Amino acid sequence: AxxxxxxxxxxxxxxxxxxxxSCTYDTSENNYYLFWYKxxxxxxxxxxxxxxxxxxxxxxxxxxxxxxxxxxKSFSLKISDSQLGDTAMYFCAFxxxxxxxxxxxxxxxxxxxx
Amino acid sequence: SAVISQKPSRDICQRGxxxxxxxxxxSQVTMMFWYRQQPxxxxxxxxxxxxxxxxxxxxxxxxxxxxISRPNLTFSTLTVSNMSPEDSSxxxxxxxxxxxxxxNEQFFGPGTxxxxx
Numbered sequence: 001a002x003x004x005x006x007x008x009x010x011x012x013x014x015x016x017x018x019x020x021x022s023c024t025y026d027t028s029e030n031n032y033y034l035f036w037y038k039x040x041x042x043x044x045x046x047x048x049x050x051x052x053x054x055x056x057x058x059x060x061x062x063x064x065x066x067x068x069x070x071x072x073k074s075f076s077l078k079i080s081d082s083q084l085g086d087t088a089m090y091f092c093a094f095x096x097x098x099x100x101x102x103x104x105x106x107x108x109x110x111x112x113x114x
Numbered sequence: 115s116a117v118i119s120q121k122p123s124r125d126i127c128q129r130g131x132x133x134x135x136x137x138x139x140x141s142q143v144t145m146m147f148w149y150r151q152q153p154x155x156x157x158x159x160x161x162x163x164x165x166x167x168x169x170x171x172x173x174x175x176x177x178x179x180x181x182i183s184r185p186n187l188t189f190s191t192l193t194v195s196n197m198s199p200e201d202s203s204x205x206x207x208x209x210x211x212x213x214x215x216x217x218n219e220q221f222f223g224p225g226t227x228x229x230x231x
Contacts, residue, residue: 043204045157045222091156095220099145099210101172102220104156 002027002094006105013082014113020067021077021108023092033095034068034075035102040088048090051075082112116141116211118223126229127197134193135226137207142187145210147220148180152203160205163190197230204228 003026013019025034036048051059051068059066063083067076079086092105117140127133137146144164149157160180161169169182183191194201207223 043206043225043227045206045208045225047219047221050219101147101159101162102157102208104158106156 002029002032002096002103004092004094004103004105006090006092006108008108009106010109010111012111012113013079015082015084017082018078018080019082019110021079021090021092021110023075023077023105025073025075025092025094025105027073027094029096031097033097034066035093035095036064036066036075036077037091037093037104038086038088039091039107040085045091049077079110084112084114086110087112115219116143116209116221118207118209118221120205120207120223120226122226123224124227124229126231129198129230131197132193132195133197133228134191135205135207135228137190137192137223139188139209141211143209143211144187146184146190147208148182148190148192149206149208149222150203151206151225157206160192194228197228199230202228202230 005024032053034051038046038048049061049064063080065078089107091107093102095102119138121136146163148160151157159172160175161171163169163182163184165184181193204225204227206225208220
């Protein structure tokens with residue numbers, strides 16, 4: 001079974017600064033997908049970024065980028081130029097293939113301060 | 115990408131009663147998932163629902179407590195039966211669909227916040 005661990009329950013960052021959220025996972029599989037989801041107070045789960053394990057290049061999506069270290073089973077999220085609207089819970093998630101469930105980490109509550 | 119709606123958005127129920135949560139998708143999807151998010155916690159999968167077959171439940175969840183229907187490719191219901199305060203959670207419906215860049219993604223509904231007194 002796969003497990004996902006987020007070691008930072010809460011983090012804060014000043015507006016316009018950069019913050020990195022940590023995620024580690026455990027699997028014996030070689031091919032899988034990793035995701036970061038954002039859950040603002042509205043409860044809506046929003047996909048921020050995804051990474052295919054077979055791709056060596058780190059995924060980027062505007063101000064969001066990941067540092068994917070497959071050997072270390074690490075998948076951190078970097079948010080650049082933080083905005084007040086980035087305040088939310090962030091969940092790291094793992095999935096084997098299409099049609100499989102998502103396994104979520106415990107979440108990191110991020111507060112962006114003005 | 116799929117657009118998902120859930121009804122009700124929230125409810126307050128008495129212990130011992132049951133509540134049925136509806137999930138409606140604007141397109142036909144094969145895989146539908148039901149997750150539970152207890153207060154301050156992460157998401158845990160309850161079951162996977164495919165049209166035309168019995169739902170597959172994860173460890174710790176049973177059909178008698180969480181019966182699921184999947185009558186067609188755009189709709190599913192989750193019932194929380196004989197509720198207790200421990201069932202107070204957010205229940206989220208999720209589907210697999212093709213998102214941006216033709217990548218298979220999981221999309222989530224807005225969730226149903228259930229409080230059991």
